[in-house]
Amino acid sequence: AQSVSQHNHHVILSEAASLELGCNYSYGGTVNLFWYVQYPGQHLQLLLKYFSGDPLVKGIKGFEAEFIKSKFSFNLRKPSVQWSDTAEYFCAVIESYNTDKLIFGTGTRLQVFP
Amino acid sequence: DVKVTQSSRYLVKRTGEKVFLECVQDMDHENMFWYRQDPGLGLRLIYFSYDVKMKEKGDIPEGYSVSREKKERFSLILESASTNQTSMYLCASSSGTGVFYGYTFGSGTRLTVV
Secondary structure, eight states: OOOEEOOOSEEEEETTOOEEEOOEESOOSSOOEEEEEEOTTSOOEEEEEEOSSOSEEEOGGGOEEEEEGGGTEEEEEESSOOGGGOEEEEEEEESSTTOOOEEEOOOEEEEEEO | OOOEEESOSEEEEOTTOOEEEOEEESSOOSEEEEEEEETTTEEEEEEEESSTTOOEEOSOOTTEEEEEEETTEEEEEESSOOGGGOEEEEEEEEOOSSOOOOOEEOOOEEEEEO
């Protein structure tokens, strides 16, 4: 079955530092990939998604992610983080083609200090 | 905007009680999902539904049941609450029209079983 790994469980950065959060999925074929963010006390929101085409995907709030098929990866990046980026970030993949079931990773907690 | 509303933000229940968690979406979505979110474990799928009166087990259905009598409402039922069901419960929906854009999540219900 499809699965998702997020190896960074807790990341602590200072403002203006660059961010990269890792996400790997277990097997290939057609994949639909997502990053969601959960700010403290708020509901999960979609940051960005990849279905096909350009492997570099831009999302909201300056985030981007790169789909690398050969590495089964979909890492999230931001060149310069802000205190307001403090949140938990979840990578997710469609379980199988033509379904709506999402498989989530265990999440990465990001803390940004001023 | 699609709204997914979960009836309670916080609940405290006693061991052995029957617990109902309610979720309503207002955009005529076909698909609805119940996840639980636990630290270090991410989001795990409990049950989902692709149509009225239809339900399918997710990855961790034990101790739970669901009901979908109307398209907009998807209820999660804990038949006999136990302390290991203390968790954050998230409801989500997706359109189900063949193009998947991701989920819209509710704000979650934090359930404590004492």
